[in-house]
Amino acid sequence: MNKTELLTAMAETSGLAKKDCDAALSAFIDTVEAALKSGDKVQLVGFGTFEAKERAARTGKNPATGATIEIAASKAPVFKAGKAFKDSIQ
Known part of the structure; x- marks a missing residue:
């Protein structure tokens, strides 16, 4: 499953628009990256x-x-x- 397929599945499961799912996924990835860079774990x-x-x-x-x-x-x-x-x- 690639990112586009993941976003489609997320949109179908949650009932949200793909654009909203993309924003949520990007925010999740950015937040995890920032936490790991600062030495924290998620x-x-x-x-x-x-x-x-x-x-x-x-x-x-x-x-x-x-x-x-x-x-x-x-x-x-x-x-x-x-x-x-x-x-x-x-």
Whole structure:
């Protein structure tokens, strides 16, 4: 499902206009991004938790040349599904 299909499904389920669903989805995404950038996590009980995890610096290999390279430390967004969400899709 892509964004257009998601917005169509949201509009059908909620009875809202696609334009309103697009605004709500964009606001949700922007809010989650801002929270993760500031170091917070977003926890939606029954659905899951969005958070940013620290990745340590490490040594890797360039697959094309086999040369050893240093990979810098970084932050990566992570989603952990909640129990109710996991159970609902099985």
